[in-house]
Structure formats: C-alpha cells, structure tokens
Amino acid sequence: MDLGLPDILRLIHPILAVTVIFPSIGIVVYMALQTRQRRLQTVEGGKSKIPAGVGQEHLKVGRWLAGAVVGIELLGITRPLLDKIIKDQLWSKDPTQFALVLLMYVVAIGSLICLFRARPKVWRGVFATLCGAAVVVLSLQPGIFRRDNGQLFQGEWYVSHWYSGVAATLLMIFSLAIIQDIYQDRTHRWRVAHTVLNSIAVLLFIGQGVTGTRDLLEIPLNWQEPYIYQCDFVNKTCPQIAPPPQN
Numbered sequence: 001m002d003l004g005l006p007d008i009l010r011l012i013h014p015i016l017a018v019t020v021i022f023p024s025i026g027i028v029v030y031m032a033l034q035t036r037q038r039r040l041q042t043v044e045g046g047k048s049k050i051p052a053g054v055g056q057e058h059l060k061v062g063r064w065l066a067g068a069v070v071g072i073e074l075l076g077i078t079r080p081l082l083d084k085i086i087k088d089q090l091w092s093k094d095p096t097q098f099a100l101v102l103l104m105y106v107v108a109i110g111s112l113i114c115l116f117r118a119r120p121k122v123w124r125g126v127f128a129t130l131c132g133a134a135v136v137v138l139s140l141q142p143g144i145f146r147r148d149n150g151q152l153f154q155g156e157w158y159v160s161h162w163y164s165g166v167a168a169t170l171l172m173i174f175s176l177a178i179i180q181d182i183y184q185d186r187t188h189r190w191r192v193a194h195t196v197l198n199s200i201a202v203l204l205f206i207g208q209g210v211t212g213t214r215d216l217l218e219i220p221l222n223w224q225e226p227y228i229y230q231c232d233f234v235n236k237t238c239p240q241i242a243p244p245p246q247n
C-alpha cells in the first residue's frame with residue numbers, strides 16, 4: 001500500500017464515518033424502535049418486556065451521535081477548505097475572509113458545546129441557530145465540492161454528498177435542541193416531530209453511505225490526479241497514453 005499524506009488525510013473522514021458514525025446510527029435506531037414500542041405497550045397500564053431505561057439509553061447514544069455527526073461534517077469540509085486556503089494563501093490575500101473562517105469554527109464548536117449544556121428554551125434556540133448557521137457558512141466556503149456547478153441547487157445537486165450531509169447535520173442539531181420539549185410535551189407533538197424528522201435523517205444517512213462510496217470511486221489517488229484531470233468528463237474519454245516502445 002503506497003498512500004501519500006494527501007490520500008491519507010482524505011480517507012480519515014470516510015474511515016470515521018464507516019467505523020464510528022454508522023454503527024452508532026444502528027444502535028440509536030434500534031433503541032428508538034424499542035422506546036416507541038415500550039411506550040405503546042405501556043400506554044394504558046400495560047406491561048412490556050422492554051426495560052424502562054431504553055428511552056434514556058436512546059437519548060444517551062443519540063446525544064453522542066448528534067455531536068459526532070457535526071464533527072464528521074466539519075471533518076469532511078475541513079480537508080478541502082484547508083487545501084484551498086493554503087493554495088490561495090488566504091491569510092495574506094484576504095485576511096478578513098480568513099479571520100471569518102476561523103471565527104466560524106469557534107462559533108460552530110463553541111455553540112455546540114453550549115447546546116449540550118443549555119436547558120432554558122431560549123438558549124437552546126440561540127445555540128442551535130448559531131451552530132447550524134456556522135456549519136452552513138463554513139460548508140459554503142469555496143473549494144468544497146457541491147456537485148452543483150458552483151450555484152446552489154443547480155447541476156446534480158440532488159445526488160450530491162454535500163446537500164444531504166448538511167441537511168442531516170442540521171437535523172442532528174435540531175434533535176439536540178428539542179430534547180427537553182419531547183419530555184415536557186403531553187400532547188406528544190414534539191415526539192412525533194422528532195420521529196418524523198429523524199426518520200428523514202436516517203434516509204439522508206443512507207444517502208451519505210451511497211454518495212460517499214461513489215465519491216471514493218470517483219476521486220483519483222493523489223499521484224494519478226494530473227492525468228485523470230486531463231480527461232473529458234462530459235464525453236467520458238481520456239487522452240491516450242503512448243504505447244510502450246516495441247523491440
């Protein structure tokens with residue numbers, strides 16, 4: 001195996017997604033089904049074989065998953081973003097833009113930590129909004145591939161790894177923001193909203209698995225890039241390599 005540093009850096013994000021994020025999704029979804037089943041079984045004093053603590057366990061792994069998804073999103077965008085910043089020497093070319101990017105990382109991570117701790121509704125709203133906005137601003141930075149020809153919702157945006165990644169991340173941030181509301185609401189409206197939105201999140205995660213592996217197939221190894229990028233991607237042809245000399 002002869003992988004250079006650029007290839008290894010590129011692989012860190014998919015490796016963590018596959019080995020850490022996706023197993024956690026499996027655990028969270030399994031416990032989600034059990035939480036719902038137990039609630040329905042015990043709704044009118046009925047008995048259930050499912051342990052009473054399953055909802056708390058779902059919440060515990062769910063909180064970890066939500067934080068980890070924000071982390072994997074930031075990891076996915078940071079490699080291409082850093083690449084572009086270094087190539088452009090952004091700190092000297094546009095120091096304001098460079099400072100803004102650094103500030104957005106501080107806001108994203110800082111408000112995520114605060115969101116984990118906040119209890120009053122207003123603060124949960126504030127930190128979730130700040131965290132979500134910072135993630136979106138960072139994800140929109142130049143150099144990050146969106147499959148939309150550089151214009152939002154153009155080109156092949158509907159099969160893009162970027163759009164579903166950002167959407168799933170925002171749903172995880174929203175899940176963190178409404179935990180207390182799920183428990184306090186006797187009409188179950190927040191519970192239903194949570195279930196519907198996170199069922200969509202599960203579909204988006206499956207989409208990430210599909211588009212991410214496709215992208216791994218499409219992205220060349222670092223040393224192959226100069227040749228591969230001479231190819232004509234519309235007509236699907238590559239320049240012919242001269243045949244080896246005949247003796």
Ligand code: HEM
Pocket residue numbers: 025028029032033035036039054055056058059062063065066172175176179182191194195198199201202
């Ligand atoms: C990723 C996929 C997720 C799915 C599919 C999911 C789905 C569900 C379902 C079906 C329930 C039970 C609803 C009912 O009783 O009818 C539930 C409960 C709950 N979920 Fe999730 N959820 C997910 C992630 C999360 C995350 C990330 C968090 C927290 C950050 C979270 C927090 C909660 C809480 C607090 C409850 C109430 C538990 C209880 O009754 O003790 N969930 N979820």
Ligand code: HEM
Pocket residue numbers: 009010013014017018021069072073076077079080139144145146161162164165166168169205208209211212213215216219
């Ligand atoms: C929760 C799951 C995931 C999220 C939120 C996520 C998010 C992202 C984002 C926002 C980007 C930057 C945009 C882009 O280059 O397309 C990215 C890049 C990438 N993702 Fe994911 N992703 C997830 C899972 C996966 C999986 C499962 C794989 C493959 C097995 C994968 C492979 C990649 C690759 C190859 C890149 C390009 C990395 C680079 O150029 O440095 N991702 N991801």
